[in-house]
Amino acid sequence: MSTVPLFERLPEIYRTRDAEVTPPNQLRAYLAAVEGPFGALHEHIAQLYEDLFIDTCDDWVIPYLADLLGTTHLKGDPRTLRADVADTIALRRRKGTLGAIERLAVNLTGWACRSVELRENLAWSQHLNHQRPDAGGEPSYGAPTLTRFDVPRGGTAPIRDPAALALLGTPFDPFAYTADVKPAQGDARTINLPNLAIFLWRLAAYRLPRVRPLAKGLIDLGAQPAGLARFALRFDLHPLDIPVRLFNTSRPGFLRAETSGGIVSPLTEADAVPGPILDARLTSHTPAGHPEAYVQVDFYNAGVAPPTGFDLGDVGLQLFIPQTLAALLVPPAPFPQWHWQFRGDNLCAWETGLRRPLRIGEIVIDPDIGRILVGMETAAQAAELMVLDNGTLVSRLFTSFTYGAAGPVGAHPVTRHFPALDPMVELRRVGEVSGGMTLQAALDGLADATAPVVIEIHDSLVHRIDVSLLPDTAVDGTVSLRLAHSLTIRAAGEHRPIVLLAQPLSLRPVVAGDATPFVPQVQLQGLYIAPDEAAPFPAGQALIDRAAVARLEIIGCTLAPGGHSLRNGDRAPMQPALRLVDGYGFSAQADIDAFVPTPDIVIQRSITGSLAVDPRYRLDIQDSIVDAGLGFDDAPTGLFAIAAATDPSNNWAAALDFAGLTCFGPVRVAAVGGLGGIFTQRFEVLDNQRGCIKWSAFSSDADRLPPNHFCVHAPDARIVFTSERFNDPGYAQLQRESDRRVRELGPDDDAMGAFGFLLEAHKWTNLHVRLQEFMPVGVRPLVVPVS
Structure with a gap:
């Protein structure tokens, strides 16, 4: 709807006559052409008022408001910069207090923070004439709240209380230590008189x-x-x-x-x-x-x-x-x-x-x-x-x-905002909480749909799919979803539904010749997709083995790669994600010839297993993790993270474009272009005379690379992940001991890999800049990551 509906503001007599003329609605059409620029001007004037306030101003206005307060400029996430400017006066008034330091850190990083004066953890002996029990009260230990389980400063640890001992070595450690006089280095917790520890929890809780x-x-x-x-x-x-x-x-x-x-x-x-x-x-x-x-x-x-x-x-x-x-x-x-x-x-x-x-x-x-x-x-x-x-x-x-x-890569219960659906789109609601149909039932009748179908899942429960039970899916010697129009399956609200497959997901148009370079399209968003062991899912097969569509988008999904830790410490088997072959799975040559599109496989902010994609596709990966279970220190096993589906050891996979990619395993593609990748195993490109890779890290294991700039190579650049196993809290998170070039000199002067878009290096730098301004004389800040 127009911001300023000029035609609707006319008297009714003019609108009635405009509908009666031949051809009708001439005045409506004329005013509609004026409403566009007039509405834009109206919105601009309204935004000028909003730009007076830090809470509602556009991002480009933030540094100008900072100048009015005398706040030095920072770079990074606009949300953190906005919070920094908004609290400038409040924090200056409380300068020198622990509460101000914690609030400053939360504003600039978005991480939980705990500030501790480490001098309080120093052991000391009380003078008998000047006793200072921490719990208060008259000597000796006269406070009614003090019990034998409390920890007076310099006292003995209460070994009978496991809950108190659980805090040992944490930011809330109440026990006494001797002074550590070594210079504070790195991210260590060095207990000494001038040291102020600022503990940060970098992992996100979902x-x-x-x-x-x-x-x-x-x-x-x-x-x-x-x-x-x-x-x-x-x-x-x-x-x-x-x-x-x-x-x-x-x-x-x-x-x-x-x-x-x-x-x-x-x-x-x-x-x-x-x-x-x-x-x-x-x-x-x-x-x-x-x-x-x-x-x-x-x-x-x-x-x-x-x-x-x-x-x-x-x-x-x-x-x-x-x-x-x-x-x-x-x-x-x-x-x-x-x-x-x-x-x-x-x-x-x-x-x-x-x-x-x-x-x-x-x-x-x-x-x-x-x-x-x-x-x-x-x-x-x-x-x-x-x-x-x-x-x-x-x-x-x-x-x-x-x-x-480590961040919103993969399927997580995050807030999602979808644009209003076109009236022609058919919406099917799935979910026990909302009283909707089952996902199996929602997939029925796609071959007869008269408009694009959107399936929304409104819960975080388990949904099982057995395509073989749907009518008219037995085709080309396998079972496939036959699509008359585009299909979207997405998680609604702050949910993370689990979709279990009885057999690999297979997609094709009803008639091969009906596909165009634009339709049908399939989008999966916010789904956790895994094999159904109760079916059972065929061992060793990929989760998606056919994409005879114009475009397959996997956005914010987890195609469970396996390799997670079992309860006995062993590692679960790996699970391939995609296997897409030339010929698109058609059994008849006439269908292969009639199929016009070159399918685009787009993966954004997702976690997947290995990708086996033949050359007659295009592969585009952004801010994602591709896991074949092989880190920097693992010996090659013949498995590939990205390779051809047909004879991967000798053929070459589809051309790859990437921006922000952490790849646990070898890569073998026909052509490549991209930036911000971390590749733990050999990277080989057939056409290494074209394309370019920037700000990426490679294993140096006989890589065959195109022209590359601002890249680093192991072992010269040390790269350490908090965990290389799927489902661990710190999965694919770069540790602080990783080479500075990998952590801070990637795209946009931030980290390489799948989590570079979080701008953690900017947050770290911004915090250190502000701490220099807020530290009292003689106090040394130590920024210590907890997770």
């Missing part, structure tokens, strides 16, 4: 809103003494039986308290940072245990469709239990009312039993591998949480849990 955990077993323990549970219910939080490291949510917040100085910002607390949950902090009834900061139990109403009561709290792990269980919960004697108890423990070998007995109403959590164990007293209580359906255990317990990742 929270899944509603997940059905995997029911692993209901065990009848037999008759038990009073207070102990008879039934033990086992759940894996990840629906695919994959270990997941549980994180807490970040709750920095600002406490508004009326003081003489105005609003006070409390310092970051130990149990409110987006880091891995510590086992001991989860345990109830311990002096330093704080389970309410990590886990919460709520009830949902399963008697309505869709179920209700899934309101999210602030904690990292939330358990949703059917309301029908509440009536069956009888308080165990001698407790007057029912209450849940929590315990952090090791559940890796839960089949052999626990180290301590399971109590009634006790929930044991293993945050290291994402398992929970629930103790119930009666069979009726247990049946409310886990039921047997057609011989398969099904969980009636739902959870919301938080995990960590």
Whole structure:
């Protein structure tokens, strides 16, 4: 709609007569031509007012507002620059306080922060005539809050409290140390009088809103003494039986308290940072245990469709239990009312039993591998949480849990904004929460669709696809989705649905000759795609093995590459992502000749397994990870990250364009052009006389490269990842010990690899610039990354 609808503002008499003339609507057409520039002028004038305020101004105005405040200019993410200018006056007023340093760091980086004066961690001996117990009160230790588990400055560590000992070596370490007089170097925590440590949590915490955990077993323990549970219910939080490291949510917040100085910002607390949950902090009834900061139990109403009561709290792990269980919960004697108890423990070998007995109403959590164990007293209580359906255990317990990742690469529950759909587009809603159809049903009838189809998934549950069960999919000697128009399958809202495939996904038009260079197009967005082991998925086959379409876009998806850590420490097998052959999968030569497009395979901000793509395609990869399971130190195994689908060792894959790519494995392509790549194994290009690669890192293993500029080569440039295994919190994250050229001299003067778009080098530099301005005389800032 036009900003200034001139025609609609005319009196009704003129609009009526305009419709009656021949040809009709001449005045409407004339004013429509004027509305465009007039509306643009109107919007520009309105924006001039918005540009007076840092919260609403355009990005280009930020440095001009900074000049008015005398704020030095920085570079990087506009959001951080805007926050820096917005808080300039507030931070100057509070200069020299820990709260100001923390807020400054959060503004400039977007990461959670904790500032610690390391002199407080120095051991010291109190003078008997001038005692200063940290807990306050009159000597000796007269404060009523001081217990034998508190840690007075310079005192002895309370070894009887695991929850307090869990803080050892963390930014919240309360224990005393001797002074470290060596010069502070790198990112180390050097305890000395002038040192101020600024701890940063770089990993992002992503929270899944509603997940059905995997029911692993209901065990009848037999008759038990009073207070102990008879039934033990086992759940894996990840629906695919994959270990997941549980994180807490970040709750920095600002406490508004009326003081003489105005609003006070409390310092970051130990149990409110987006880091891995510590086992001991989860345990109830311990002096330093704080389970309410990590886990919460709520009830949902399963008697309505869709179920209700899934309101999210602030904690990292939330358990949703059917309301029908509440009536069956009888308080165990001698407790007057029912209450849940929590315990952090090791559940890796839960089949052999626990180290301590399971109590009634006790929930044991293993945050290291994402398992929970629930103790119930009666069979009726247990049946409310886990039921047997057609011989398969099904969980009636739902959870919301938080995990960590280096950034929004792959499928994550992030906010998504979609443009308004064209009225001609057919929208199909999928999801148990929204009361929609199943994904299997939504894929039916694509061959008869009269308009492009958009399938939106409105939950984070598991959705299974078996294309062979859909009518008219048996074609070309296999099963394929036959598309009359373009198709989009996307995650709606802040969801991360899991799509399990019974067989590789295969795409083709209804009639090969109907395809044009522009249609049909297929877009997958925000999906976690993996093989369905219950089907079972054919071993060794790629997740997508046919793309006879004009364009295949994979945006913000995870095509599970495998290679994740198992609970015994071993590595899972790798899973190929794409295998696209010449001929596009058509069995008849006439169809091959009639198929006009050269398919574009576009991968953006996604995680995939190996890509096997023959030359008659175009491959474009941006800000993504391609994982064949081979790092810098791994010996070649014959597997390729990117290569031809047909005889990969001797043929060449499709031409590759990339911008921001982390590739774990060898690459062998016909031609290439791009920037910002990290390649851990041999990189070979057939046509090395054309194209160009800039700001990238290579393994130096007999690479065959086109012209390249501003590139680095291992081992001259050391590159270290926090983890090279999929599903680990620090997967593909560059460590700070990596070569500076890789961390800071990539595209846009920032990092190479898939996460360069996060502009972390700019954040790091901006923080150091501001710290030089905000540090009191004699204080030495130490910026220490925690994750």
